Each structure stands twice: as structure tokens, then as C-alpha cells.
Amino acid sequence: MNPDNLLNNLHVEHPRLMLKNDRFSELKKLSETDTTLQSYVTKSIKEADKALTKPLLEHKIPDGLRLLGTSRDCMARVYALGLAWRWTGEQKYADNLLENILAVCNFPDWNPRHFLDTAEMSHAVGVAYDWLYPVLSETDRVTIQNGLIQHGLEPGLKAYAGTESYGWWVKCDHNWNQVCNAGLIVGALAIAETHPQYAQQIIPQAVESLPRALKMYGPDGAWAEGPGYWGYATRYTMFGFAALDTALGTDFDLLKIEGMSQAGLSPIYTTGPTGMYLAYADCGERPHHSPMASMFWLASVFNDPFVADAEHRLIAKTDRVSPQHVVWYVPQPNSEIAHPSLDKRFRGPVELALFRSAWNDVNALWVGIKAGYNEANHSHLDLGNFELDALGVRWARDLGSDNYNMPGYFGDQRWEYYRLISKSHNIPTLNGQEQDPSGTATLTQFDTTGTFPHAQIDLTKGYLNQTKSIVRGTALINNRRAVLVQDEFELSEKTNIAWGITTDANIEIAGTTATLTQDGQTLKAHILSPTGATFTVESAEQGPPEKTNEGVKRLMIHLPDQLNQARISVLFSPQWPEGDNITKTEVIPLSKW
Structure with missing residues (x-):
């Protein structure tokens, strides 16, 4: 791809990532009649209310290696608080989210030596900047841009260039590839109209790197690292692809890679009637199949009602749902879904x-x-x-x-x-x-x-x-x-x-x-x-x-x-x-x- 033409179709207005205003309006209208969506929104707002009571995010590396807990906490708050603000219009959600985003942008770093931390934080801050953009002051915008560039995108460019040892993930074929590439894609697209050079450099290299891992879904959608890491890898595949689609209108044909269209079947089949996975590789102890918004995304992009129905059933069974289920919501099929083969x-x-x-x-x-x-x-x-x-x-x-x-x-x-x-x-x-x-x-x-x-x-x-x-x-x-x-x-x-x-x-x-x-x-x-x-x-x-x-x-x-x-x-x-x-x-x- 030509970096000079990469942003020709950029959706310049904010929000441009994951949940643009036209899709948001569709969800709002659908919620007037879809009681399932109503319940998911209600639970998501309750999650945001809990986030309001949490202390400000801090730079903590409790095991001496990983900032990952903080990065994931930040991401969870971004989707919960960001969605609650957009849905209700209540300023308290935006204010709390902004306070936390400014805090992480003032961290000394996002721990690039363990680059998952950097990538997840880049994703979180990128989405927060994009969704909060209308209520950000110019000072806040500059602060967030600078934090994202200094702590996320610049270390990312060094990773692609191979000048830092932490960039080994660029050539790997497992979950680090999707998480790191997708996090940088989201961060770069968030500020693409003011700092286009980052998207122009990061996206071509990410699109070149991603197939190394995506091919591991082939040919039938399973994942070599076990079902737990299927969830992690696929979640970030969703984030990266969704950001490319909503911001640029293309996935650069990555979705055509063999196995992607079948990936949604993997967690369904590898889950036994007890609700526990076939726990091969580094899967957690007694690992239960929990709801994952990536199942809605897969059901949507590949038009698979069985995957959508299975996710709705799992949510009903576990009473667990995330704000991301609202963002990628797919209505439960009205008619009875024929199950595929038993085996x-x-x-x-x-x-x-x-x-x-x-x-x-x-x-x-x-x-x-x-x-x-x-x-x-x-x-x-x-x-x-x-x-x-x-x-x-x-x-x-x-x-x-x-x-x-x-x-x-x-x-x-x-x-x-x-x-x-x-x-x-x-x-x-x-x-x-x-x-x-x-x-x-x-x-x-x-x-x-x-x-x-x-x-x-x-x-x-x-x-x-x-x-x-x-x-x-x-x-x-x-x-x-x-x-x-x-x-x-x-x-x-x-x-x-x-x-x-x-x-x-x-x-x-x-x-x-x-x-x-x-x-x-x-x-x-x-x-x-x-x-x-x-x-x-x-x-x-x-x-x-x-x-x-x-x-x-x-x-x-x-x-x-x-x-x-x-x-x-x-x-x-x-x-x-x-x-x-x-x-x-x-x-x-x-x-x-």
C-alpha cells in the first residue's frame, strides 16, 4: 500500500473508532424495541457507575514486569464510562474518564519492555480521545496526543524498526502479534488527522505483520495457544479490524485469511456441557467459557446467526455482559437456529x-x-x-x-x-x-x-x-x-x-x-x-x-x-x-x- 494515499478515505470527524455516530443512532433506535439490548445497556451503565467509585489509575508494576493490570483496567473504564456518557449524556462519566486518561498520559511510560502493556494502553487512550473529542479542551487534546505519541506510538515505531529488543513481537505468530499491532493501529487512527505520519507508518507495517498470526486460525478457526488465548487474540483482532473499518472503510483483505470466517465456532465446540473449555496449553484452571464481544463481531462480519445465538445464550446463562457487547451488538435471531454437527x-x-x-x-x-x-x-x-x-x-x-x-x-x-x-x-x-x-x-x-x-x-x-x-x-x-x-x-x-x-x-x-x-x-x-x-x-x-x-x-x-x-x-x-x-x-x- 502507498502510505501517501492511506488516509485518503479517512473518516475525519470524531468519533471514528469502533462506534461512529450513525451506528450509535441505530443502536439507540433499536433499544426502543429490543429488550435484550436494553438490558445489556443497563448492565453496562451499572459497570460505569462502579468505575466512578474507583481510585485514579496509577503506574503500578506489582510483579516487577507488567503494567498490564493497569492497562486493562484503563481499557475497561474507557468502554464502560465512554459508552455510558454517550448513551446518557451525563457529564460525570466523561469527567471521570478524562481524569483517568490524563493521569495515564502523565505516567513516566507505558512499560514498553512488556509491550502488551503499551499496546493495550494505546488502544484505551486512542478510543477515549476519539469518543471524548467533542468535550476535550485544546489543552486536553494536546496532552492526550503527546502521551499517546510519546508512550505508545513512538515506541511502536521503534518496535517495527527493530531498534529495540521489545519489538520481537512484530515477527511472531501468536497473541502478542494481534494485541500489539491492533493497539498501535487504534492509537494511530485516533489522531490521524493531526498526526498522519503515525498512521502512515504504523498501518502498513501492521498489515504486513498481522498475517503471521492470523494464518494460525487456518483452516478451521482454532488457536494453537489454547482457548483462553483464542479469546485474547481474537478480541484484539476485532479491535484492530473494527478500527480500520470505521476509520478507513477497509480491512485490507485481512478478513479473507483462511480460518477467520470459522473462528467463531472454536470456543463453542471446545466448550463442554459443564461450560469448561478443553483446557490445552496455558489455559486457566477450570476455565469456563465466558461471554466475549468478539463473538458478536464475528457473527456480524461473517453473517453467522449460530455464533450470535450462542453468545446470547451464554450471556443469559452467565448473566455477564460487557459494554463491548453493546458496541458490537447483534440481535438474537428470531427463528430457531439449526445447530451444526455434534462433532x-x-x-x-x-x-x-x-x-x-x-x-x-x-x-x-x-x-x-x-x-x-x-x-x-x-x-x-x-x-x-x-x-x-x-x-x-x-x-x-x-x-x-x-x-x-x-x-x-x-x-x-x-x-x-x-x-x-x-x-x-x-x-x-x-x-x-x-x-x-x-x-x-x-x-x-x-x-x-x-x-x-x-x-x-x-x-x-x-x-x-x-x-x-x-x-x-x-x-x-x-x-x-x-x-x-x-x-x-x-x-x-x-x-x-x-x-x-x-x-x-x-x-x-x-x-x-x-x-x-x-x-x-x-x-x-x-x-x-x-x-x-x-x-x-x-x-x-x-x-x-x-x-x-x-x-x-x-x-x-x-x-x-x-x-x-x-x-x-x-x-x-x-x-x-x-x-x-x-x-x-x-x-x-x-x-x-
Whole structure:
């Protein structure tokens, strides 16, 4: 693109970012008849009222590294207070927001060494400047412009130029890319009519950088860093694209990148009936799918009523909504939305297979399994990991991430921490070793036809130099009322195999059967193969500084001194109240699935 022509179509008037006056007028009119929108606005204004009682934002780096908490607090206040002022016209909201924006513009810096902080603050200050523009004095405008330039845009230009070490994110392929590029795009467009040189320099470089990360949605919309970072990355993708669209009328064809149009399906499918995600990578503990305004944005730009309907249902269920849901509001479809298939395969750098017995049933059976590669940003050593929901309970779980500030968490001590290594996940280990940190796994089968929906993952390259071959199969059986997990090994030497799952349930062992009870429900696990194997129970608890995992258990199978070939086949049978709970099924070699 030609920087000289970049701003030819700039919407010169303010507000130009996210919510222009014509769209705002549409929302106001719609709210006269749309009671759902009315309720979202009411809750957003209540959030603004809470913001009025908070102390002034301060430059705080509590962990010695991140200003991010302050940046995110600022962003939340901008949307809450800014929307409340625009909706009600009450000056108290604008006054409070301006006071906080002037405060952050007078910070000594926005902590560019951890550039997420700088980018999020640039976004927040840019939107505040744009929305408050009509009531800003000339002195206030200059103060905010100078703060944005000095603390945000100038450090951003140094990042693109590669003259500062904190600019590494320009060439990365994960969430930092979207957050940093989008934050700078928003900040540059906010002051583009008075300081065009920043938009002319930043936007071309951001548009060049963004595809490195956006391609990671391809081809089906999932995200290698896990569902938690899907939310973060997609939120800032929304901010950046929406700013380009409202200010310039173009997204430079970035929305055409493969996978973007399918991205809204990812958090829906990776959420089990319990409301918890398939928690691969650095996902939080017991991570629940919470409402995200980016779902409305995706539903709008890709005309996807299923995604819009799913977000409305989630808001109704959780009673949580943000001011951004008002900004990107999409009415709930009037007619019943046909659900897509029960099962979904997400291809890409990290591959997922998801199966369920029903939609919109908290007691439904659901299983998710992960393939891909262990070098993905925020990845754990968890190739082949699965999680299982049934009867409203998460029976097989992932412990989630640990404290990012522990020594070497993102460095040379990463694979010393229990929650990140193979031994804490629902996968086999061989001779006590972890998976290869550079290992990969491929989803080789995904078949949802007939009465045996299943997936297979070739895990061999995830256990490099540990075995000749290891393949995991996962299937829903008995009319989607039970789950079969089967692992087959070709061994290159005498091998001790440890097979396990992590669970919060109470466990009683009776030989080849383990009875798991939790929240008044029961699931039975049956060893179908090998003959003579039995279950044992171990503790997943750890000592500080790691999270302690209090009360968490490991249901284990140990097979010592295995030679040549081995197979572990386990049937998970939820004890449905209506009966028909199977205890066995034929063990069929994976090659014949």
C-alpha cells in the first residue's frame, strides 16, 4: 500500500473508532424495541457507575514486569464510562474518564519492555480521545496526543524498526502479534488527522505483520495457544479490524485469511456441557467459557446467526455482559437456529477433535482431544490429552497453567513444573520420560458417520526415541453414552508404561473397575485390555511455589517391562439414571477402526 494515499478515505470527524455516530443512532433506535439490548445497556451503565467509585489509575508494576493490570483496567473504564456518557449524556462519566486518561498520559511510560502493556494502553487512550473529542479542551487534546505519541506510538515505531529488543513481537505468530499491532493501529487512527505520519507508518507495517498470526486460525478457526488465548487474540483482532473499518472503510483483505470466517465456532465446540473449555496449553484452571464481544463481531462480519445465538445464550446463562457487547451488538435471531454437527475437527498447527451427544444439555456426554505440536506458544507437553464431560461433571480434566512469574516458566525451567509436563496430563508416559518438547502429533482419522464416531492420533513423533509407534484412538460408543480410549504401542525396548487421567472425583478401585463419584454423579472406568492390568490411585498434589492441586487425584494403570507390542483400552461409562450403562465392548485393533 502507498502510505501517501492511506488516509485518503479517512473518516475525519470524531468519533471514528469502533462506534461512529450513525451506528450509535441505530443502536439507540433499536433499544426502543429490543429488550435484550436494553438490558445489556443497563448492565453496562451499572459497570460505569462502579468505575466512578474507583481510585485514579496509577503506574503500578506489582510483579516487577507488567503494567498490564493497569492497562486493562484503563481499557475497561474507557468502554464502560465512554459508552455510558454517550448513551446518557451525563457529564460525570466523561469527567471521570478524562481524569483517568490524563493521569495515564502523565505516567513516566507505558512499560514498553512488556509491550502488551503499551499496546493495550494505546488502544484505551486512542478510543477515549476519539469518543471524548467533542468535550476535550485544546489543552486536553494536546496532552492526550503527546502521551499517546510519546508512550505508545513512538515506541511502536521503534518496535517495527527493530531498534529495540521489545519489538520481537512484530515477527511472531501468536497473541502478542494481534494485541500489539491492533493497539498501535487504534492509537494511530485516533489522531490521524493531526498526526498522519503515525498512521502512515504504523498501518502498513501492521498489515504486513498481522498475517503471521492470523494464518494460525487456518483452516478451521482454532488457536494453537489454547482457548483462553483464542479469546485474547481474537478480541484484539476485532479491535484492530473494527478500527480500520470505521476509520478507513477497509480491512485490507485481512478478513479473507483462511480460518477467520470459522473462528467463531472454536470456543463453542471446545466448550463442554459443564461450560469448561478443553483446557490445552496455558489455559486457566477450570476455565469456563465466558461471554466475549468478539463473538458478536464475528457473527456480524461473517453473517453467522449460530455464533450470535450462542453468545446470547451464554450471556443469559452467565448473566455477564460487557459494554463491548453493546458496541458490537447483534440481535438474537428470531427463528430457531439449526445447530451444526455434534462433532468437529479443527485442523491447523494444533489439531482438535470434539465429540458430543447433544447440544444445550448440561448432562450431555462430551470429549475433546488434542494433537499438533509441543512448540506452540504457551504449549504444554500434552499431545493426545483428552478431557471428558458427562452428567454435568468434568471427569477427566487438565490442571491448567501455573504462575507465570515462577523462575524459568517461559524459559529453561518450563518442563520442571508439574502442570506443564506430560505426567500431569491424560496421556501415557514411557519409562518416566516426558514427551519431546519439540514433538508433534497428527490427527490421522476423524469419522463421525455411523454408530462409531471416533478419532485417531499418531503420537509417535511426540515420543521421539522412546518407542517405534504409539497411536491413540478415542470413540463414542453405545449410542454416544460411553467413551472408549485405546492406546497401542510398538516398543523398541523393554518399557514401563504409565497411563493416567487427572480427576477431582473420589475413586474406589475394584480390580479392573474404578468407580468415580463427584457432585452426586458416578462414572465407571473399566480396563478392557490388557488382561491382568489393574487401576491404582495416586495424588496430583504438589508443593509451593507450584499450585498445590489440593485433593486432585490420578487414576493410573502401570504396565512394567512391556516388550514388542502393548495395548491399553479403557471404557468410560457414565452411570445414566435411566440405565443402559455398559461395562464392556469388543476390543478392536485401531487399524480396523
